[in-house]
Amino acid sequence: MTPPPVVELVDAGYAYPDGPAVLTGVRFGIAEGRSVALLGRNGSGKTTLLRLLSGGLRCATGELRLAGVPVSYDRKGLTRLRTTVQLVVQDPDDQLFAASVGQDVSFGPLNLGLPEAEVRERVARALAALDITALRDRPTHLLSYGQRKRAAIAGAVAMGPRVLILDEPTAGLDPHGQERLLEVLGQLRDAGTTVLMATHDVDLALRWADEAAVLTPDGLRTGETARLLAEQELLDAARLRMPWGAAAARVLRARGVLSAGEAGPRTAEELARWA
Structure with a gap:
């Protein structure tokens, strides 16, 4: 089942x-x-x-x-x-509010009432997962945009969703x-x-x-x-263009390089196999 x-x-x-x-x-x-x-x-x-x-x-x-x-x-x-379930919004400045990265990431687990040792462990794992352990004590307003994005995600990851x-x-x-x-x-x-x-x-x-x-x-x-994402009518209704990989797959099938059921390229490296 x-x-x-x-x-x-x-x-x-x-x-x-x-x-x-x-x-x-x-x-x-x-x-x-x-x-x-x-x-x-x-x-x-x-x-x-x-x-x-x-x-x-x-x-x-x-x-x-x-x-x-x-x-x-x-x-x-x-x-x-x-x-x-944890949501990370588009603009990290709408999510980050604490003085430092470590304080911000610890906020959610602390609000769950978890023991201090578990909070420290969760924060350490989340910072390591997002490769920002070195930024633990950095003030959030001194982070680059990319670092702020990762700090916001680390705060969500620390909740263990x-x-x-x-x-x-x-x-x-x-x-x-x-x-x-x-x-x-x-x-x-x-x-x-x-x-x-x-x-x-x-x-x-x-x-x-x-x-x-x-x-x-x-x-x-x-x-x-x-x-x-190969359905042109659906993409038109959503005002989306066809991904280049799907367009390339159409060409490869038209030329007999790909069979009807064979997956097309998702990356440039995969496309190079048929070049």
Whole structure:
């Protein structure tokens, strides 16, 4: 029997006060150990969806479930949710507030009432996972943008979530910073953390994510990344371009280099195999 998703929206809808519905009838679950890319045009509801999944917003219709059980929004229910699902917002300055990196990363575990020794251990593991141990005592206002991004993620990781949700985590980073962050996220995934990333970067989604979820005015489509991001009609509805890897796969199939069921390239290195 297949276990239920770690976290799941069932027939969920949401509308901001005095505004139209942003999301309607959304069904979206995240399974254990997956990497998922959430894509869609500006204003499609990506950030709203992330906030519903993390409990920052409450469904106006439908419900949020953890392991198949509806979430209650009392203190006990929200604590259970926030120790399972953690959201990192797009701008790290909206998340960092403590005087130093170490203090900021320790805030969440301390609020859980954990013993001091366990808090220290969690902070040390989170800083090491994000490769910022040397920044433990650095004032947060003296960090570079990339360092602030990683410090914000470390604060979420210190909570020990099963699902880590990131809103445009590579936005504003230079290419080296993007690659370093993706490497870190890959390590977190390999260690057992499920990662959901909202992004506009279709090429990044194709090479990084096991699954994709695409928001359009008609609703949410989910599926295996390479297949979903090769559907031109879906991409047009979401105002997304086709990833170069999917476009290259079309050319390779047209030339008989790839068979119909064979996976296409996700990276330049993979493309070079058929060059």
